[in-house]
Amino acid sequence: MDPADQLTSAAATGNAELLRTLLEGGVDADAVNRFGRTALQVMMMGSDRVAELLLSYGGNPNVRDPLTGSTPLHDAARLGFLDTARVLVRFGAQVDARDSRHLRPMDLAEQNGHLDVAELLRSS
Structure with a gap:
């Protein structure tokens, strides 16, 4: 799976552990998935931890x-x-x-x- 797709999938499901691993591995927090969306656009809204991770790694x-x-x-x-x-x-x-x-x-x-x-x- 493409790294941007992995990132957005982790954000959408609230998988903060995988999200952190991908971000620490160098995946851009603003990477666009195959649907043209960033992780912040598809993140699980109830997970402020996911939002904080993406934003602390430079997400817009x-x-x-x-x-x-x-x-x-x-x-x-x-x-x-x-x-x-x-x-x-x-x-x-x-x-x-x-x-x-x-x-x-x-x-x-x-x-x-x-x-x-x-x-x-x-x-x-």
């Missing part, structure tokens, strides 16, 4: 989906993953980034009833 917290314009922070906010959102913000995720519908992560958090995430983003 502001990578955008080419179709929707959303960032990983948009996804974390929409789904209500406070800890993952907190990690993304700490590593420089743009809280005011707008997707293709002109929505900010905070807007998505509010729309989906994740007021704790919205408050984090409002105060960042």
